[in-house]
Amino acid sequence: MKENGLLLQKYGNKPTRVHDSKVITLKSNLRWCSDHFSIQCWHGDQVHVAFVLDCHAREAISRVASNKDVDGQMIRDLMTECMEIRFPLHNYIPHKLQWLSDNGPAYVARQTISFGRSLGFEM
DSSP, X not given: XXXXXXXXXXXXXXXXXXXXXXXXXXXXXXXXXXXXXXXXXXXXXXXXXXEEEETTTOOEEEEEEESSOOOHHHHHHHHHHHHHHHOTTOSSOSSOEEEEOOOOHHHHOHHHHHHHHHHTEEO
C-alpha cells in the first residue's frame, strides 16, 4: 500500500512533555497521576481498572472498573469525579494541577485532552 501511495499521512507529532523523573510533590493537589490495568478472572473475563493517585500522599483519589476496555469516556468521567471529590465547591480546578499518565490512547484522545484542559488540568 505504501508503494502505491494508498496510506494516509501521519497526523502529526505528539506533544512533547518534559519528564524530569520527579513525580512526588511537596503538598497535595499539585500533581495527580493516572494509569490502568486489567485483571484476568478464573472464568476468562477481564476486569479493567483505571485509577488516579495524588503524587504527594500517594492516596488513591478515585477509580473506575469495567468489563470493557478503558476508553476516553471512562477517563473523562474519572477526571470529573476526582475534581468533585477534591474541589467540591468549584466547577473547575482553582489552581495549576498537573495530570500525569502513560500517554495511552484513552489519555491522549483529543476529547480527553480538551476536556481535561477545560477543567483546569495541565496536560
